[in-house]
Amino acid sequence: MSDNYERLIPATVAFDERGTPMSPAFGDVYHPAWGALEQARRVFLHGNSLPRRWQGKDSFTVCETGFGLGNNFLALWQAWRDDPQRCARLHVLSFEAHPFARQDLGRILAGSLPQPEKALASQLVAAWPPLLPGLHRLEFEGGSVTLTLAFGSVARLAKQACAEVDAYFLDGFAPRVNPDMWTRGLFGQLVRMANQGATAATWCCAGEVRRGLRDAGFLVSKAPGFGGKREITVATLRPGMGRGHAARPPREPALVVGGGLAGAGIAQALALRGHEVTLLDPVFAGGLGASHRGHIAAAMTPVISRDDDIRARLSRAGVSRALQRWQGLPGDARPWRCGTIELVPDAREASRCRDALAYLGFPDDWVGWLDAPEASRRAGRALACAGLWFADGQRVQPQALLEALLYHPRIHCKVGRAARLQTDGAGLWRALDAQGKELASAALAVLANAGQAAALLATVPGVPRLPKVEAIYSLAGQVSYYSGGETASLRAVLAGDGYCLPPVDGRSVGGSTYLQDAAVSEVTLQGHLEINKKVAGLLNVVPCRIGQLPGPGDGWAGWRAAVSDRLPVIGPIDDVPGLWLACAYGSRGLSWAALAGDVIAAALDHEPLPLERELLRRISPR
Secondary structure, eight states, X not given: OOOOOOOOOOOOOOBOXXXXXXXXXXXXXXXXXXXXXXXXXXXXXXXXXXXXXXXTOSEEEEEESOXXXXXXXXXXXXXXXXXXXXXXXXXXXXEESSOOOHHHHHHHHHTTOOHHHHHHHHHHHHHOOOSOSEEEEEEEGGGTEEEEEXXXXXXXXXXXXXXXXEEEEXXXXXXXXXXXXXXXXXXXXXXXXXXXXXXXXXXXXXXXXXXXXXXHTEEEEEEEOOTTOSEEEEEEEOTTOSBOOOSSOSSOOEXXXXXSHHHHHHHHHHHHTTOOEEEEOGGGGGOTTGGGTTOOOEEEOOOOOTTOOHHHHHHHHHHHHHHHHHTTSOGGGSOBOOOEEEEOOOHHHHHHHHHHHHHHOOOTXXXXXXXXXXXXXXXXXXXXXXXXXXXXXXXXXXXHHHHHHHOOTTEEEEOOOOOEEEEOSSSOEEEEOTTSOEEEEESEEEEOOGGGHHHHHTTSTTOOOOHHHHTOEEEEEEEEEEESGGGTTOOSEEEESEEEOOOBTTEEEEEOOOEETOSOOOOOHHHHHHHHHHHHHHHTSOGGGSOSOOOTTSEEXXXXXXXXXXXXEEEEOTTSTTEEEEEOOTTOHHHHHHHHHHHHHHHHTTOOOSSOHHHHHHHSOO
């Protein structure tokens, strides 16, 4: 249960008498009249000794306390592009309580920037996320430049962010109108995230700000100002404070156990960052996508809850990550963003859903309410009831997706079943078969083998007892395939009690069944009958009108691994360096796959994490 929901209030477009963008809510301008980019270069870059301080480094992280129109980010990005000695990877974490809508941001930036920054602004606007509270990870330059946007109040989100910061841009509105951006509590959170030698710079010279930085742990001084500002404030973290340099070298080789969606998501995220990845699973004897061979299609859809609980926030983050990661894939591997209609046939439940939408205030182009005629139009067939519309709902072809994710020069798929996992004490993990023969080894190990993770983890000496992992259980289940009939015209995912997907090459998928304590997972007549009833309910027809009852070969069966709270288990094993878990995805393997990969890879490579600390705690193996 999440009890601290904050509705996101977008910024509104306004200008002062000189044409400078301003915030009516705070009565302050976003930048001085003499220029946003000039301020960014002179105050924030020069005040933090950039680009000199990032030169020759593998990565460098900047944290900004007010994104505004993004001018500081654009100036920083352009300076990185212009520097032949730039760091290999530049990461930016930026807080914004009142973000602009995409079209407003694009309109303002288009008329105020010189050509180099204007070209970067076009990329920024194209990648701009929907205005939803929480963290949004954007990637540019093939992933070499990342921007993690924290939408919501800085007082709350600064406590939730995870980053290892080298430089701070303190750029909130003036303390007299926006004091929350300059509190000692906030400065304390900045120190929590700071690396040794971290610096800060701001145009603000108020005595209370300088004292707050000093009390938090910074050595504070003044530097000459310009453009009407006599002085600016610069600061350096006191010696002995902050995070030390990472002991592990960057981009170490990794061993991932498990060749399904969980393992593929992790392998791709690591490989994209330069890690060599060995993926181990006996299923590869049948090919890269063999774990989902014959699985025609599956659905991926976010969920909402009235209080925006943990599951809803994780689901939202997961679907967003999948969109970022997978929309560039070729052909059938690219998920089709067709949208999902979650049908709500009960009038009382419909009222609750509409009340939740009003309370949450999410943008209509992300989730909205459809009456029955509009739902029917979007579905491509007549529907009997209204429902929720999720624009980011997707139809995925799992086998093609797996083949594309794993077809990467740094990913090496190997046939083998790990029976034991050992570490040699020198930082090397070794996977052994039942006879004790080494199958693969690497400096990092990730167990992404679903229901088998607990047993393999138990073979590792020194692993603390993990009741959550020990309680993972497996569920068998099947889907059914339909040709023609009532499903042929579907253009969106239908969900409710069960689901039905738009057809792939003339065949639609309906689902699904859940069988606990099953000895095998197989397609059965009883399963077809159960699914037939669910699909008929969604389509508002009698079961016999769906089409010919699927036969033994007209479906697919597999396993799900889950824990009682239906959240995934993702994170490091305490006190066992280099060992990670990514399992218990339940029926949302697609929703968690890309997100888990980026959570693990970002932590290993010292990037800002794409999830809040509260969410990371809830999915940790502990």
